[in-house]
Amino acid sequence: MDGLQALVDDIRREIATQTERGRVADYIPQLAAVDPGHFGIAITTVDGQEYVAGEADTAFSIQSVSKVFTLTLALGMVGDRLWNRVGREPSGTPFNSIVQLEREQGKPRNPFINAGAIAVADVLLAGHQPKEAIGEIVQFVRFLAGDDTIVIDDKVAHSETETGFRNVALAQFMRSFGKLDHPAEHVLGVYFHHCALAMTCRQLSRAGLFLAAGGRSPATGGTVVSPGRARRINALMLTCGHYDGSGDFAYRVGLPGKSGVGGGILVVAPGKASITVWSPGLNENGNSLLGSLALEMLAQRTGWSIFGA
Structure with missing residues (x-):
C-alpha cells in the first residue's frame, strides 16, 4: 500500500x-x-x-452521497420490507424524473434517485419528529466517520428548501399515490437537510x-x-x-x-x-x-x- x-x-x-x-x-x-x-x-x-x-x-x-447512509439506516429499521416502498433497478432517466414515477404508480425505481431517497426519508420519520430524524442521521454519519464535528450546512439546506420545486412535486406526487406515510413537507425537511451534510x-x-x-x-x-x-x-x-x-x-x-x-x-x-x-x-x-x-x-x-x- x-x-x-x-x-x-x-x-x-x-x-x-x-x-x-x-x-x-x-x-x-x-x-x-x-x-x-x-x-x-x-x-x-x-x-x-x-x-x-x-x-x-x-x-x-x-x-446525494448521503443517500448511502440513509439507506443503511432505513434497512436497519425495516429490513427487506423497504423494498415494498422502493425498487432496486437502475432508472435510465434523470434523477429527478416525474414521468417514470407516474408510469410506475408512485413507487421509485431505486433508493438513490431523488424520489427513492424521499421514500427512504419517509421511513426514517416513523415515530420521530423531523428534527429527531435529521439528528439521528447526523449522529450515524458522525459515528461512522469517528468525527463529531460533522454538521449540516444550514445555508445549503435553506437554499434547497427555497428552490427544490421538482422535489416538492415528487413528494406530493408520491403522497397522491399513497406512497408516503407522513406529510410531504416533513419528509422533504429530512431529505433536504441530509443532502446538505x-x-x-x-x-x-x-x-x-x-x-x-x-x-x-x-x-x-x-x-x-x-x-x-x-x-x-x-x-x-x-x-x-x-x-x-x-x-x-x-x-x-x-x-x-x-x-x-x-x-x-x-x-x-x-x-x-x-x-x-x-x-x-x-x-x-x-x-x-x-x-x-x-x-x-x-x-x-x-x-x-x-x-x-
Whole structure:
C-alpha cells in the first residue's frame, strides 16, 4: 500500500492539467457559487491507513452521497420490507424524473434517485419528529466517520428548501399515490437537510469504510451491518449510484460508488479501501467530471476493479 500516496499525488497533478472541468450545479444557489477549480481525494484502507491529496480536508456539500447512509439506516429499521416502498433497478432517466414515477404508480425505481431517497426519508420519520430524524442521521454519519464535528450546512439546506420545486412535486406526487406515510413537507425537511451534510473527502472516506470491510467498522471493531447487507448496498451503488450514468461508471471504473451534485463521489473497493473524490464541476449526468476521471485512473493503476485488473 506504500505506493498509494505516490499514486494519489500523481492523480492530483494530472487532474490539475485538465482544462475541461464541467459545470457546477447552478440550480442550487449555494452550490452555484462554488469554484470548479477545487479537487480533493482521500483513500482509507481497511487496515486504517489514509492517503490524501489536494483539498482532502475542505468540507463540501455531499448531497446525494448521503443517500448511502440513509439507506443503511432505513434497512436497519425495516429490513427487506423497504423494498415494498422502493425498487432496486437502475432508472435510465434523470434523477429527478416525474414521468417514470407516474408510469410506475408512485413507487421509485431505486433508493438513490431523488424520489427513492424521499421514500427512504419517509421511513426514517416513523415515530420521530423531523428534527429527531435529521439528528439521528447526523449522529450515524458522525459515528461512522469517528468525527463529531460533522454538521449540516444550514445555508445549503435553506437554499434547497427555497428552490427544490421538482422535489416538492415528487413528494406530493408520491403522497397522491399513497406512497408516503407522513406529510410531504416533513419528509422533504429530512431529505433536504441530509443532502446538505458538509463533509471533507477524508471524513467521507472514513464513513464509507464499513462497506469495504464487510459491514464492520475497522476503527471500533464493531458491526455496522451484516456482510450480506454490505454486499447488497454495494451492488445498488454499482448499478444505481450514478443515476443514468451508472453503466458508464461501472464500465470505466468498475467499483460501487455514489455521486452527489456537490461534486463528491464515494467509492468502495470491497476488502481493500473506501475512496472519496471531490471536484465540483459536473458532467451531463450530474456526476463529477474530474472526480470520475480520477477514479478511472485509480482503478486502472491499482487493479481494484471488481471485474479484475
